[in-house]
Amino acid sequence: xxxxxxxxxxxxxxxxxxxxxxxxxxxxxxxxxxxxxxxxxxxxxxxxxxxxxxxxxxxxxxxxxxxxxxxxxxxxxxxxxxxxxxxxxxxxxxxxxxxxxxxxxxxxxxxxxxxxxxxxxxxxxxxxxxxxxxxxxxxxxxxxxxxxxxxxxxxxxxxxxxxxxxxxxxxxxxxxxxxxxxxxxxxxxxxxxxxxxxxxxxxxxxxxxxxxxxxxxxxxxxxxxxxxxxxxxxxxxxxxxxxxxxxxxxxxxxxxxxxxxxxxxxxxxxxxxxxxxxxxxxxxxxxxxxxxxxxxxxxxxxxxx
Amino acid sequence: xxxxxxxxxxxxxxxxxxxxxxxxxxxxxxxxxxxxxxxxxxxxxxxxxxxxxxxxxxxxxxxxxxxxxxxxxxxxxxxxxxxxxxxxxxxxxxxxxxxxxxxxxxxxxxxxxxxxxxxxxxxxxxxxxxxxxxxxxxxxxxxxxxxxxxxxxxxxxxxxxxxxxxxxxxxxxxxxxxxxxxxxxxxxxxxxxxxxxxxxxxxxxxxxxxxxxxxxxxxxxxxxxxxxxxxxxxxxxxxxxxxxxxxxxxxxxxxxxxxxxxxxxxxxxxxxxxxxxxxxxxxxxxxxxxxxxxxxxxxxxxxxxxxxxxxxxxxxxxxxxxxxxxxxxxxxxxxxxxxxxxxxxxxxxxxxxxxxxxxxxxxxxxxxxxxxxxxxxxxxxxxxxxxxxxx
Numbered sequence: 001x002x003x004x005x006x007x008x009x010x011x012x013x014x015x016x017x018x019x020x021x022x023x024x025x026x027x028x029x030x031x032x033x034x035x036x037x038x039x040x041x042x043x044x045x046x047x048x049x050x051x052x053x054x055x056x057x058x059x060x061x062x063x064x065x066x067x068x069x070x071x072x073x074x075x076x077x078x079x080x081x082x083x084x085x086x087x088x089x090x091x092x093x094x095x096x097x098x099x100x101x102x103x104x105x106x107x108x109x110x111x112x113x114x115x116x117x118x119x120x121x122x123x124x125x126x127x128x129x130x131x132x133x134x135x136x137x138x139x140x141x142x143x144x145x146x147x148x149x150x151x152x153x154x155x156x157x158x159x160x161x162x163x164x165x166x167x168x169x170x171x172x173x174x175x176x177x178x179x180x181x182x183x184x185x186x187x188x189x190x191x192x193x194x195x196x197x198x199x200x201x202x203x204x205x206x207x208x209x210x211x212x213x214x215x216x217x218x219x220x221x222x223x224x225x226x227x228x229x230x231x232x233x234x235x236x237x238x239x240x241x242x243x244x245x246x247x248x249x250x251x252x253x254x255x256x257x258x259x260x261x262x263x264x265x266x267x268x269x270x271x272x273x274x275x276x277x278x279x280x281x282x283x284x285x286x287x288x289x290x291x292x293x294x295x296x297x298x299x300x301x302x303x304x305x
Numbered sequence: 306x307x308x309x310x311x312x313x314x315x316x317x318x319x320x321x322x323x324x325x326x327x328x329x330x331x332x333x334x335x336x337x338x339x340x341x342x343x344x345x346x347x348x349x350x351x352x353x354x355x356x357x358x359x360x361x362x363x364x365x366x367x368x369x370x371x372x373x374x375x376x377x378x379x380x381x382x383x384x385x386x387x388x389x390x391x392x393x394x395x396x397x398x399x400x401x402x403x404x405x406x407x408x409x410x411x412x413x414x415x416x417x418x419x420x421x422x423x424x425x426x427x428x429x430x431x432x433x434x435x436x437x438x439x440x441x442x443x444x445x446x447x448x449x450x451x452x453x454x455x456x457x458x459x460x461x462x463x464x465x466x467x468x469x470x471x472x473x474x475x476x477x478x479x480x481x482x483x484x485x486x487x488x489x490x491x492x493x494x495x496x497x498x499x500x501x502x503x504x505x506x507x508x509x510x511x512x513x514x515x516x517x518x519x520x521x522x523x524x525x526x527x528x529x530x531x532x533x534x535x536x537x538x539x540x541x542x543x544x545x546x547x548x549x550x551x552x553x554x555x556x557x558x559x560x561x562x563x564x565x566x567x568x569x570x571x572x573x574x575x576x577x578x579x580x581x582x583x584x585x586x587x588x589x590x591x592x593x594x595x596x597x598x599x600x601x602x603x604x605x606x607x608x609x610x611x612x613x614x615x616x617x618x619x620x621x622x623x624x625x626x627x628x629x630x631x632x633x634x635x636x637x638x639x640x641x642x643x644x645x646x647x648x649x650x651x652x653x654x655x656x657x658x659x660x661x662x663x664x665x666x667x668x669x670x671x672x673x674x675x676x677x678x679x680x681x682x683x684x685x686x687x688x689x690x691x692x693x694x695x696x
Contacts, residue, residue, distance in 0.1 A: 234523060
């Protein structure tokens, strides 16, 4: 379709562009400027050059926060995709029982993060929680995973996976409806085992769905704040200080807008690099943005001929 | 005249405060105080700062002690010297602004003591009597007693000997006890020097001996967890705030006994809690109305009601005298311990960066050192380096 005037597409894009500029580009620009200043909201700005970045670099603080955030995101994405897919495959069956189980699994997703965090804090409490009682009954020492620097981060990731899995499952269930039965039957007639049918028919056809689930989980995990704020406040021993929480802590608790802004800029660059990497991988695997899977998905079924 | 008052309490303390606000509002018609809850101290402070920057701050609030010098330097606090009766309020010296802080830069009166406290030892008297033990008077006695009181049952049950939040306030107490100070008389930020490291090593020792339970969570979550462990009988002895005296006594199923913090080289204890502050940018009429409420809160009846119902220290001398005369301390020996401990109170340095030292420099490193077993000297050298970094 050719626009009647060259400015028509821009006019169509204008509302979205305006929103993007006002709520994304300008704030990032402001944060970039603030990162060169020392400011605490109340006293005058003071130019400090790269001092905020140097402070973040000192003692490997920024690297630690980035690695922690990446580790948390990796656990959340891997757990959500794997569990969501497994549950979708298990529950993709007719009947009221399965519908009830599907609804139950999904219900965690509609509960607020605050409620989820409070629920899990109670479950995991080594003193009065379910975990503590269970361990005591088994004759083991009660532990508080949220109080142990080695286990706090994986525990937070577990909570996020628990909450996000229902959503992933629904998306995978929708994706499974797009897998043509004819292909699965043809594969079965060719002697493919259930595992081979999953490996060579279902999985390739679910690739776009998997990418969608992975991307949304990644975005959600990078934005993790509520669970950290409520369950650990970044502790113990900074084991759960993730990017967004660290930014909040610097600006609102430590009175350091400049340091928080420097963190925001680094976080933005990290996300930018990750998004670029993901796009590159996606383009390589699909042969470019124009290469779309055929509606019946037959061009993706390999290894059965 | 309506005065908006932002406060930061929960549970019992919140109820007591709201009762007093209602009483004030019902007792006169000139001023109506609207108390608005703003979360815990740090959340309330974050909101106050943001509101100050946006020009929508309330007229009256209360802030943690450590942030007062910073807010004063920022020029957002109303000087109170000229207000009616400001110089006549007979505060307990160690709890007034001029007794709570020390330093040549101490400015005019900008804050009035409200809920003031000190750290204190709480112990389960039943456990102590069963073990034939008495409360520790020194660090060494504390370490021995914590080990002695720790019990590990066959079913995995543990009763810990000792628990304390790994946090700034208690570390500052130990720095003082080990003979150090945060800021030297020449203004150099030393963070206690060797005393700061000694305090960390003592905690590391207790954790490695498995006689101290480091509570999960940070800030007030860790405090709450410590109180819960104590009330559930899972810890025999803890350090907490005098603010919790009443709460612990009312909720424990065993007699609670309090004692002063143990000494190392000397006895020392910081004061804590918050101070009333008026926002300078507020309209004059509202500030005068807010001051009327502050003065009313500092009157003997209210000071006593506040202190006896919560456990916070009575902040004025007439209130203390009346409590002594009425025999309150005789029937509430735990409150007496808290008050007597003020004799060892160490004033805070009046330096604007005090709050940054707490939040950004020391607090995040304490758990790092204690729970991960990092070298105390290395951690504190890093903290001093961070403290010296221009903000």
